[in-house]
Amino acid sequence: MLDTTRVQKELVECNRDTAISGVSIDLHDGANLTHLCGSISGPLGTPYEGGTFIIDIQLPSDYPFEPPKMQFITRVWHPNISSQNGAICLDILKDQWSPALTLKTALLSLQALLSAPAPDDPQDAVVAQQYLRDYQKFVGTARHWTDTFAKIATVGIDEKVSKLVEMGFPEELARSVLEAVKGDENAALEKLCSG
Amino acid sequence: MADDEDFPSSSDVEEPEVGDCYLSDHEDDIAENVLQDLEDGRQEDCNWSVTSVITKESLLAAQKEDLRKIMELLALSEQHARTLLIHYRWDVERIFELLEEKGKDRLFSEAGLTMSENKVIVLSSYSDPFTCSICFEDVSPVAITEMDCGHCYCNNCWTGYFIVKINDGQSRRIRCMTPRCNAVCDEAVVRSLVNARHPDIADRFERFLLESYIEDNNKVKWCPSVPHCGNAIRVLGDIYCEVECTCGMQFCFNCLSEAHSPCSCIMWEQWTKKCHDESETVNWITVNTKPCPKCHKLVEKNGGCNLVACICGQAFCWLCGGATGRDHTWSTITGHSCGRFKEDQTKLIECARRDLYRYMHYHNRYKAHTDSLKQESNLKETIQGKIVISENKESRIKDYSWVNNGLNRLFRSRRVLSYSYPFAFYMFGDELFKDEMTSQERDLKQNLFEDQQQQLESNVEKLSMFLEKDFQDFSDEDVMENMKHVINLSSVIDRLCKQMYQCIENDLLYPLQRATHNIAPYKSKGPEKASELSVCWVSNQARSTKTTKMDVLPNHISAVNASGTTLSAKRTRQFHAASSSDESGSSRKLSKNESIGSAPLFDLNMPAEVIDKS
Known part of the structure; x- marks a missing residue:
């Protein structure tokens, strides 16, 4: 049985200083505490700078004695993160997990992983090879992926909102949904239509 | 005793070489330790593998x-x-x-x-x-x-x-x-x-802790019996040994498969794989068949001319495998190029053929001896019947234990013989030791080994023959005659086995540079029967003092070795050499030890001088 009191406390604790830490956790769908949605901002001075990365978090029933299952939803070009499915290779999410760690510390570790890749212990061999052989090219690709997948399109968000309004959705709703899906027009439309 | 005189020399030749293994100041210390342990009488063998069975009850102890x-x-x-x-x-x-x-x-x-x-x-x-x-x-x-x-x-x-x-x-x-x-x-x-x-989870925790002694311990292994007998075996000393659990299961302690000495574990693993594998079948197919160019079924030529017809009706040329047709018929061979020499293919086929024959040679002999062993095991009951008849006969001969002793010697040596063939297959083949020896060396060693193997083989067959005789119908004199043969042959065979093992350990496996192969040492009585671990306090203490004494020996040996090789496996091997030299060198000590040890029966298969002395 999941220890919900601890998770609730963790959520409050984590979201208290989001602006400073650059990590936050939201509920994924409604009141289900086993399925969360984390987000971390790309560390400064890395190719991930400026991006916001969404992470899917599943809590096993034995959490916090078992590690949380984390996976990148936002596509990212990084030696220790699968470019295909976002799977993460990080010791504290596996055998080095300790119950004294929290979701926040885990997300902060992911942030640290973004700024300090460990290409010798790769999750994605292709990326790791590029990182080791042609670092400049790696930086270019990573930045391109960040620009393409991890940036909320603040420019033109009004345009998208007005487009949705023109389709007949109320402006407030359209804006909030668009923000929730990080500016993805199609995802917003889907969400609006589904209810 | 004529048989006896045929092989007295080889052990004499062997000995100095054995001695070379530990030319050092520490030699005396080792000898002393060995002596002390032998004198203890508790030590069952001088190969330094003392095995004990750990049951559920004695695990805690x-x-x-x-x-x-x-x-x-x-x-x-x-x-x-x-x-x-x-x-x-x-x-x-x-x-x-x-x-x-x-x-x-x-x-x-x-x-x-x-x-x-x-x-x-x-x-x-x-x-x-x-x-x-x-x-x-x-x-x-x-x-x-x-x-x-x-x-x-x-x-x-x-x-x-x-x-x-x-x-x-x-x-x-x-x-x-x-x-x-x-x-x-x-x-x-x-x-x-x-x-x-x-x-209940606390109980499980308790059990895990207890079983850690088996699971996390290189010197203890579960008995591989199926269904599992619940026992584990502990070995003190050399882990390359063969052991018999109290459930009757005999196995190689190191790899847990059937007892396979003098094959090393690596050889045995490859051999069983090879025997199960279809690779040799495939080889045979390459050598002896050709696929039909039309239906691709494999066709074996059963005679005569090279125009072969497949069962599907398609005829083709056996030499090149090409279909007969407008350009290539038996009457007109236009475009028929099969006479042209394609070296690669021929070589490949030749190699495959040679490998296949080589494998078949060794496999046939291995199989022959294992089959004989099976048949002789069936014979055991018949022979028991003969013994009963003989014992109830009006005769002054009442003791027929020589029959059983001879039979045990036969089983034991059959096993050694049968496993010596896969050993030879790998020892003198290219699979494992391709670059270990020059072909000259190889021929020399192969001759040496095969000579010993042959001697052993012929004596084993003789022993089998004497044991199969219907001695229950014999006159007393003939029974005596038969008994003499059986006893003499038994002791000759025992010695030949020892010599063959010495040859294997010292001349064949020891000089290997690139690989280390350890084998379970030869034991006259077969795989050692692991003794029940006694639970009581006093014997535990006695055992622990014995253990510490035993612990001393490997350390000494590694000290001896420190200047030369550091390979631990080499160390184990020298270990063997030390023990086997002891066996051949001072058989008196050994025999004393063996007779005091846990052997339930007086062993008539001892060398003659031992019997005399005791």
């Missing part, structure tokens, strides 16, 4: 024995000793070594052992209420537990954590919950906390 050694040496509590032993895989000697090498503190910290003597004082210093950093709840200091490492959480969280770990099968190394803290949790704490919530 076996574990306690090692625990006590560590507890006494390091002044530790039982749970700390266990943590230490689990980490170092129950290798008491290794712990002793590391203690000198690294010192107590590093020895402990690497195993996750932290001692805190001022635990009580620390505990009282916690503020009231205490906030557990796992569940973020405030709890009273009564409901918290501090581990030896000084980290403190509430009992609820500890318990939940322990249960998850035990269910994950990680009972033996439950680490503290603090990130990167290496300390192993005190088993007493785990036990009491878990027991309060889930007594």
Whole structure:
């Protein structure tokens, strides 16, 4: 049985200083505490700078004695993160997990992983090879992926909102949904239509 | 006794070579140790593998024995000793070594052992209420537990954590919950906390700890019997040995497959794989068949002319495999290029053919001896019948134990013979030792080995013949005559086996540069029957003194070796050499030992001089 009191406390604790830490956790769908949605901002001075990365978090029933299952939803070009499915290779999410760690510390570790890749212990061999052989090219690709997948399109968000309004959705709703899906027009439309 | 005189020389030749293995000052020490242990009489053999069966009942006692050694040496509590032993895989000697090498503190910290003597004082210093950093709840200091490492959480969280770990099968190394803290949790704490919530899981924890002695121990292995007999076997000394569990299962302790000496474990693994594999079938197919160009079925030529017709009706040329047709018929061979030499293909086929014949040669002989062994095992009952008839006969001969002794010798030597063929297959083939020997060397060694093998083989067949005779119908004189033959042949065969093993160990396996192959040493009586581990205190103590004495020997040998090779496997081999030289060199000592040892019957198969002396 999941220890919900601890998770609730963790959520409050984590979201208290989001602006400073650059990590936050939201509920994924409604009141289900086993399925969360984390987000971390790309560390400064890395190719991930400026991006916001969404992470899917599943809590096993034995959490916090078992590690949380984390996976990148936002596509990212990084030696220790699968470019295909976002799977993460990080010791504290596996055998080095300790119950004294929290979701926040885990997300902060992911942030640290973004700024300090460990290409010798790769999750994605292709990326790791590029990182080791042609670092400049790696930086270019990573930045391109960040620009393409991890940036909320603040420019033109009004345009998208007005487009949705023109389709007949109320402006407030359209804006909030668009923000929730990080500016993805199609995802917003889907969400609006589904209810 | 004519047989006897045929082979007296080879052991004399062998001996100096054996001696070379440990030309050192320490030699005397070793000899002394050997002597002492032999004189002890408890030692069953001088190959330094003492095996014992660990049953469910004696598991605790076996574990306690090692625990006590560590507890006494390091002044530790039982749970700390266990943590230490689990980490170092129950290798008491290794712990002793590391203690000198690294010192107590590093020895402990690497195993996750932290001692805190001022635990009580620390505990009282916690503020009231205490906030557990796992569940973020405030709890009273009564409901918290501090581990030896000084980290403190509430009992609820500890318990939940322990249960998850035990269910994950990680009972033996439950680490503290603090990130990167290496300390192993005190088993007493785990036990009491878990027991309060889930007594059944606490039981499982207990069992895991107990079985750690088998699971995390290189010197103890589960008996491979199916269905499992519930026993484990412990070996003190050399782990390359063959052993018989009390359930009757005979096996190689190192690889847990059937007893296969003089094959090494690697050879045996490859051999069984090869025998099951279809690769040889494929080889045969390559050599003897060709696929039909139309239906692709494999066609074997059964005679005469090279125009072959497949069952599907298609005719083709056997030489090149090409279909007959407008351009290529038997009457007109326009475009028929099969006479042109394609070297590669021919070579390939030749190689395949040679490999196949070589394999078949060894496999046939291996199979012949295992089959004989099976048939002779069936014969055992018939022979028992003959013995009963003979014993009830009006005759002055009443003792027929020579028949059974001869029979046992026959079984034993048949096994050695049959396994000597896969050994030879790999020893003199390209699979394992391609670059180990020049072809000249190889021929020389192969001759030497095959000569011994042949002698052994012919004597084994003779023994089989004498044992199969219908001695129950014989006159007393003929029975005596037959008995003499059987006894003489038995002792000759025993000696030949020993010599063949010496040849294998010293001349064939020892000089290998690139690989080390260890084999279970030859034992006259077959795989050693593991003795029940006695549970009572006194014998435990006796055993532990014996163990320490035994522990001395490998250390000595490694000291001898320190200047030369560092390979531990080489060490083991010299170990063998030391013991086998002892066997041949001073058979008097050995025989004394054997007769005092646990052998239930007087062994008539002893060399003649031994029988005389006793």
